[in-house]
Amino acid sequence: MSAAIIFGVLLALMLTGMPISISLGLTVLTFLFTMTQVPLESVALKLFTGIENFEIMAIPFFILAGNFLTHGGVARRMINFAVSMVGHWYGGLALSGVVACALFAAVCGSSVATVVAIGSVILPEMVRQGFPMKFGAGVVATAGSLGILMLPSVVKVVYSVSTNTSIGALFVAGVVPGLLLAFILGFVTWYRARKFNYPRQPKATWAQRFKAFRESAWGLVMVVVVMGGIMSGIFTPTEAAAMSAVYAFFVAVFVYKDMGLKDVPKVLLNSANMSAMLLYIITNAVLFSFIMTNENIPQALADWLLGEGLGVVPFLLAVNVLLLIAGNFMEPSSIVLIFAPILFPVATKLGIDPVHFGILMIVNMEIGMCHPPVGLNLYVTSTISKLGITDLTVSVWPWLASMLGFLILVTYWPALTLWFPKLVGAM
Numbered sequence: 118m119s120a121a122i123i124f125g126v127l128l129a130l131m132l133t134g135m136p137i138s139i140s141l142g143l144t145v146l147t148f149l150f151t152m153t154q155v156p157l158e159s160v161a162l163k164l165f166t167g168i169e170n171f172e173i174m175a176i177p178f179f180i181l182a183g184n185f186l187t188h189g190g191v192a193r194r195m196i197n198f199a200v201s202m203v204g205h206w207y208g209g210l211a212l213s214g215v216v217a218c219a220l221f222a223a224v225c226g227s228s229v230a231t232v233v234a235i236g237s238v239i240l241p242e243m244v245r246q247g248f249p250m251k252f253g254a255g256v257v258a259t260a261g262s263l264g265i266l267m268l269p270s271v272v273k274v275v276y277s278v279s280t281n282t283s284i285g286a287l288f289v290a291g292v293v294p295g296l297l298l299a300f301i302l303g304f305v306t307w308y309r310a311r312k313f314n315y316p317r318q319p320k321a322t323w324a325q326r327f328k329a330f331r332e333s334a335w336g337l338v339m340v341v342v343v344m345g346g347i348m349s350g351i352f353t354p355t356e357a358a359a360m361s362a363v364y365a366f367f368v369a370v371f372v373y374k375d376m377g378l379k380d381v382p383k384v385l386l387n388s389a390n391m392s393a394m395l396l397y398i399i400t401n402a403v404l405f406s407f408i409m410t411n412e413n414i415p416q417a418l419a420d421w422l423l424g425e426g427l428g429v430v431p432f433l434l435a436v437n438v439l440l441l442i443a444g445n446f447m448e449p450s451s452i453v454l455i456f457a458p459i460l461f462p463v464a465t466k467l468g469i470d471p472v473h474f475g476i477l478m479i480v481n482m483e484i485g486m487c488h489p490p491v492g493l494n495l496y497v498t499s500t501i502s503k504l505g506i507t508d509l510t511v512s513v514w515p516w517l518a519s520m521l522g523f524l525i526l527v528t529y530w531p532a533l534t535l536w537f538p539k540l541v542g543a544m
Contacts, residue, residue, distance in 0.1 A: 127455075175274045176396065179362075183226060188369065188376055190369070190375030191365075193238050195235075195337075198220070198329040199216035200213040208307055208309070208311070210316070211248060212307055215299060218257070218261050218263055218299070221235055222261075222266070223340050224361070226270040228264035228494055231264035232258065232261035232264075233501070247316050252315070254512055254513075260299070263295055265449060265486075266298065272450060276479070278399070279402075280471060284355075288344065302516055348542070366381070399450075409458060430529070444482060444484060447485075452481075453478060473535055484520050484524060495513070
């Protein structure tokens with residue numbers, strides 16, 4: 118009964134168009150003051166201890182690093198390097214966009230930032246060379262979703278905080294699935310470009326490739342800073358986030374010099390606004406999780422599902438359907454904060470690895486970012502390309518279909534996710 122009331126109030130508030138953070142907060146307050154006897158002191162204590170988490174500090178640092186990279190010319194140099202390597206294949210510039218998105222995602226950790234950074238540079242050039250805008254927009258919108266799957270990722274930090282799963286293991290676990298998804302999206306791009314005979318670039322010489330690599334190396338070294346530091350134990354994931362922010366600032370301002378010191382306050386303010394918005398959602402989600410735990414809702418759900426004989430295969434299928442539906446209405450961090458506390462206890466009782474379950478959730482959210490009505494990547498790509506959401510929805514379907522196939526692979530082949538973290542001792 119409690120569960121029905123809580124989710125009924127939350128759904129009703131969301132249907133009014135109210136932001137998810139405020140919907141969560143009002144749901145909690147309504148339940149606290151009208152339907153439970155929980156002391157307000159314990160709520161305040163839970164709120165304080167819930168957000169007083171060292172791992173949460175990684176979020177503003179990763180957001181800051183992503184903003185420095187987005188405004189600091191790193192994306193343009195990565196695109197040049199990608200073009201020098203694969204530009205001579207069918208649809209070379211579009212294929213270079215997929216490669217550049219994968220490279221930028223490995224150092225950025227934000228899908229929206231990846232779409233903005235790569236799309237704003239490569240889409241105008243693709244149109245100039247004769248690619249249909251719809252084709253280019255479909256590539257950028259879907260390949261940009263790699264931002265939350267590759268190494269650093271704000272969504273991974275949120276999942277870690279919600280479920281007490283190792284951030285380091287989650288970071289490393291995204292490497293192999295991320296590379297495989299980049300390959301799949303690249304293959305779809307190449308196949309369609311070959312089918313429609315889209316333009317190819319002249320083949321670059323090895324000297325040109327080395328020059329492009331040398332120019333983009335400063336950005337790529339950030340992968341070593343984050344991954345190498347975590348795996349070697351030099352610093353924690355949160356410390357790695359701080360190091361990445363400092364390194365991104367140094368590269369953008371003093372190495373590439375695409376930003377001046379006068380531009381830094383604007384980037385800091387923008388990062389602070391984004392961080393405050395996300396931390397506000399987390400704050401309300403902590404209270405929401407506390408209410409559900411206090412009412413024993415996750416544990417009761419787990420016991421009921423296990424009592425009904427639900428196995429791993431149907432449970433994971435149900436999770437995918439639920440998260441894909443949620444992706445129609447919410448952005449990734451909100452999905453994790455609401456559903457992870459509910460689904461995670463069931464997953465652990467069924468013996469599903471927490472890291473595997475986290476990557477599975479993230480892949481679902483990648484797909485959610487690429488379809489309406491709340492697909493953030495679509496809206497950002499629409500702004501860059503000047504295409505309507507309807508046109509973009511049709512444009513992304515070839516890549517979106519391949520992502521659904523990839524989701525099935527990730528769901529029922531845990532080794533794809535867990536092999537590399539175990540190999541390097543991250544878990």
